[in-house]
Amino acid sequence: MNRALLSLFFYINLAIVLMIAVYRAYLYIAAPDASALLVRQIEMIEAVASESGPLKFAVVGEGNNSIGMLERTLIPRINASDVDFMVSAGNIVSGGGEDKYRSILQILSHLDIPYLLTFGKNEFGEFGSTRFYQRFGPHFYSIALPQTRLVFLDATGRTPTDWQERWLRDILQTEEARPVIVFVAHPLVAPVHETLFEPDRGAWSDPEDRDRLLGLFRRLGVDMVVSAGAATYSDQIFNGIRHIVTGGAGGFVVNDETSFYHLLKFTIDQGGVQADLVRIDTAPTQLAQRIEGLWFFLYSLFYVGWLNFIAIFSAFVLTAMYLYNKLFRERRYYPDYELRAAVDLKRPLRIVMFTNTYLPSINGVAVSVNRLKAGLERQGHQVLLCAPSYDRQKPEAGVLRIPILISVGTTFRLANPVHRQTWRTVKDFRPDVIHLHHPFWLGSVGLRMARRFKVPAIFTYHTRLEQFAHAIPLPSALFRNVIAHWVVRRFAIQCDEIIVPTPVTRDYIRLIGVDRPVHVHATGVEVERFQQSDPAKLTILTERYNPDGRMILVTVSRLSKEKNLDFLIAAMKELKVRRAPPFRLLVIGDGDERAPLTRKIRDAGLTSEVRLVGSVPALNIPDYLKLAQLFVFTSVSETQGMVVLEAMAAGLPVVAINASGVDAFVQNHQTGILTEENLDSWTDAVHALLVNRSERQKLARAALEKAQHHSIEQFSGDILKVYQTAIATRKRTDKLTVRYVR
DSSP: HHOOOOOOHHHHHHHHHHHHHHHHHHHHHTTTOOOOOHHHHHHHHHHHHTTSSOOEEEEEHHHTTTTIIIIIHHHHHHSOOSSEEEEOSSOSSSSSSSHHHHHHHHHHOOOOEEEOOOOOOOHHTTTTTHHHHTTOSSSSSEEOSSSSSSEEOOSSSOOOHHHHHHHHHHHHHHOOOOEEEOOOSOOOOOOOOOOOOOOOOOOOOOOOHHHHHHHHHHHHHHOEEOOOOSSEEEEETTTTTTEEEEEOSSSOOOOOSSEEEEEEEEETTTTEEEEEEEEESSSSSHHHHOOOOOHHHHHHHHHHHHHHHHHHHHHHHHHHHHHHHHHTOOOOOOOOOSOOOOOOOOOOEEEEESSSSSSSSHHHHHHHHHHHHHHHHTTOOEEEEEEETTTOOOOOEEEEEEEEEETTTTTTEEEOOOOHHHHHHHHHHOEEEEEEEETTTTTHHHHHHHHTTTEEEEEOEEEOOOGGGGGGOHHHHHHIIIIHHHHHHHHHTTTTTEESSHHHHHHHHHHOOOOSSEOOOOOOHHHHHOOOOOOOHHHHHHHOOOTTEEEEEEOOOOSGGGGEEEEEHHHHHHHHHTOOSOOEEEEOOTTTTTTHHHHHHHHHHOOTTTEEEEEEOOHHHHHHTTTOOEEEOSSSSSSSHHHHHHHHTTTTOOEEEETTTTTOOBTTTTEEEEEEEEEHHHHHHHHHHHHOOOOOHHHHHHHHHHHHTTTTHHHHHHEEEEHHHHHHHHHHHHHHHHHHHO
């Protein structure tokens, strides 16, 4: 079975388990309104029994929701007889689940006469005691008729035995002139014949408890005890009391001489109690009877318990597939040292990219994708970029805008993943490679296209997905610790090549179990552009943001929780408390947290020291950086921290929290300063550079030198080699596969 079919089988079974779980929850919530049904049944029985003449009723045991026997055989036969009502001696349901109770209500609706139920082991199971009480009535009760008194006990242990025994003494303390029949759902005396399965045990199964109850029965004049709890028929006298076990209404019947389908027909008149066995033989031979019994059981299992069966089967499949994947799938824990050379096709490549975010949205992924596209196009390659549409987008050659379904916040837009025009455009483009920039949504669309068109799929891991737990409608710990890493891993292992911006992200990709080839290539920056500035614009910016000649700190960040801007504001407050040289922080960027951050700045008394500049066109970022003396950064959720590299290209020293995506560029005390995520330590570092001009200049020179090794030309050239390697590897693999098949 190929991987696609195996994955489909896995997700079908997973969906089945989830749907059944949801359906179970629905059953609990949307339970039927039927309540205290036994009250109406008793009223109808009392009306019949008040007439002169004998009283006749049928007794069945171990019905177990049986459709083939109980519903389609016994009930029609009971309806056709002359009995006045029916009694279940227990276990009329196969379990106490909501679906079982709904099913038995449907089965009992076929009765033309009233009925009485004994509360047994199956009625109690699966939290069924409440359902029995709500649908039918009490777990123990008595009905006094002119011809007899019927007593129903709770043998499950739900009701204390001493309470029921006291109740028995109260209702039977006077001399009863009429016969007393007790229904208890487990045998008090072992059946005459051995049974395939051990009889049910219950509240009076222990010898001491059983003897106490039987002694009470003798003293109170009980004439007969009828029970279920075993798939057999047994009739015996024990200490002067007749004990009948009836278990032939549908469940686990072997269909032999001791375990067979049957019902009991009781007749009570002045002559006493007569209990006749009515054996149900439907198959002509013993072998046919055995097969018939097995069929009735399986039929009922699928009819009533099919949800349980499918859920168990699907859970077993999922477990088996999981264990197979863990125990038998080969894993490569070391890098692939196979010689995988890049091959120049001697023509421009046709490259399709998929991204969930793009310009005019300003964020690291959008900027990185834009730079890669521009760099590849300058080398003569054709790029088709598939991205969501935006309200203020500008026309751009080589960009296919996909209509959106919904906008989430101000930055993330869910594009239509089944947009037919997207498929047609990509097919007509005839791509050599498809580059995916997100492990979900449009990334998944691109992965399906790569499979359909049989071209390599390249995945760039841009974003630490677990840092967005606050924005996902799931338990944050579950998403952060499990789901986010599972999503990245599941997607990455289906791609041909993986690109990461820093060595630490490569280590992460390996740690979560991705064994595909991984390439470390940081997004390039236009170093020359960040060295340039417009004097006129710089003058305007100075008048707007620094008319009083303060030290300017700057950061570029989306205004969202994962960027840790609360820490940055707290540090600015600490700097002010320390009476650091006059400063002003410019926060460039926008996002959903703008309003909360504005309140925090006001509450901290920093309205003069911190300015939320908002979104700034990418072309103008160098001017803002030239306005500053120091770049500050507090995010701990980066895979690369491209804005840090841009600041270094502008000749700014950096103070940042030592975290992934930053440590690859900022070398501590060489190109900037890295600290722990500690307010005092980080504030100390910023304060020290504010008062030490020579140290700032030394770090700035080293930062610029470091940034010059990360040009866009170098970056796009490196990615091109990844494409060429993937194409060559795919062709070589296809040839080997064809040769092997032949």
